[in-house]
Amino acid sequence: MTSDAITGITSIDQLERKMHLKGKVMKTTKAGAIVDIGVEKPALLHVSQITMEGEQPILRVEDSLKEGQEVDVYIRNIREDRIEVSMFKPLQLEWREIDKDMVLKGKVVELEKFGAFVDIGAERPGLVHISELTQGYVKNASEVVNIGDEVEVKVLDFNRRRKQIKLSMKALQPGLDEIEGVKITPAHTNRRKKKVSKKENEAEVAATPAENEPTFMEIAMREAMEKAGMEAPAVKGKQSGKRNKKKTSEQEDILSRTLNQRA
Numbered sequence: 212m213t214s215d216a217i218t219g220i221t222s223i224d225q226l227e228r229k230m231h232l233k234g235k236v237m238k239t240t241k242a243g244a245i246v247d248i249g250v251e252k253p254a255l256l257h258v259s260q261i262t263m264e265g266e267q268p269i270l271r272v273e274d275s276l277k278e279g280q281e282v283d284v285y286i287r288n289i290r291e292d293r294i295e296v297s298m299f300k301p302l303q304l305e306w307r308e309i310d311k312d313m314v315l316k317g318k319v320v321e322l323e324k325f326g327a328f329v330d331i332g333a334e335r336p337g338l339v340h341i342s343e344l345t346q347g348y349v350k351n352a353s354e355v356v357n358i359g360d361e362v363e364v365k366v367l368d369f370n371r372r373r374k375q376i377k378l379s380m381k382a383l384q385p386g387l388d389e390i391e392g393v394k395i396t397p398a399h400t401n402r403r404k405k406k407v408s409k410k411e412n413e414a415e416v417a418a419t420p421a422e423n424e425p426t427f428m429e430i431a432m433r434e435a436m437e438k439a440g441m442e443a444p445a446v447k448g449k450q451s452g453k454r455n456k457k458k459t460s461e462q463e464d465i466l467s468r469t470l471n472q473r474a
Contacts (some may be wrong), residue, residue: 216283224249226294229301230286236279239272242411246284246296253294256284260297262392303332306371309425313366319356329364329378337376339364344380 220226234246234254243257256319261269261276269275276282284296303464305316317331327344328336339362344355364378 220249223252223289223294226250226286226289228286228289231300232284232286232296234282234284234296236276236282238278239276239435241272244272244276246282248284248294248296250294252285254286254296255293256282256296256298260287260299262298275283302334306334306369309333309369309376311366311368314363315366316361316363317378319358319360319362322352322358324351324467327356329362331364331376331378333376335374335376337364337366337378339380343367343378343382346381346384346386372417 216231216234220230220232227453232248234248236244237247237253239244241258243255243261246256247252248254258269258272261272261398263269263275275455282298284298285301286294287297287301288295315331317329317337319327320330320336322327326338326340328338330336339356341349341352349355362380364380365382367377367379367382369376
């Protein structure tokens, strides 16, 4: 099996966190071991960072490591006074490295009714909720992705205490209004005007009182007075109530006198 350990490191300045190196155990103690990794000073391997095959608990350092033994180690911390290493493979993405709006690549490792879990190299897989898989309605996550698919996701939020990471695939996709050739018709917010039927229109017109329409008596009186050479009063339209009756009686008297004069 080919090792991905980095070789040729000879200076502390070349070291980086999570770097995989080959080392040789120089000395073992109850607290751990001192390991030569090829730079100016040896590295410290704490007992809590020592692993055994099958992930069995370590009872004594001497039972796991021997002086002169070659081991695979990873750089944990680089301090001014010491270098700390671990035999545990570090996470590709640690909690302190996660940030909102990060764009990452991952692999779908589990499907549920409510979404898909994606391994992004963190302590826990992140969840892409079914509403964040793609644009539009999705009934089942399997309609969009399958286990083993490599996908690109964006970090929406995370909670280290609860060990939860919320991801989105939809956030990296263009909106429907951004896709060329797709025309979005806005929803009608105003209600359509109510159509007025012909019968309703006719009823409305019939209910509207005629303006300045003269009566038959007014027309006859006007013609009689014009023939007699008298000035005819201006027509003001219908009157209502007692005033209308009084006006009609006066007009009848005037018409009667006019006709008698002509006779």
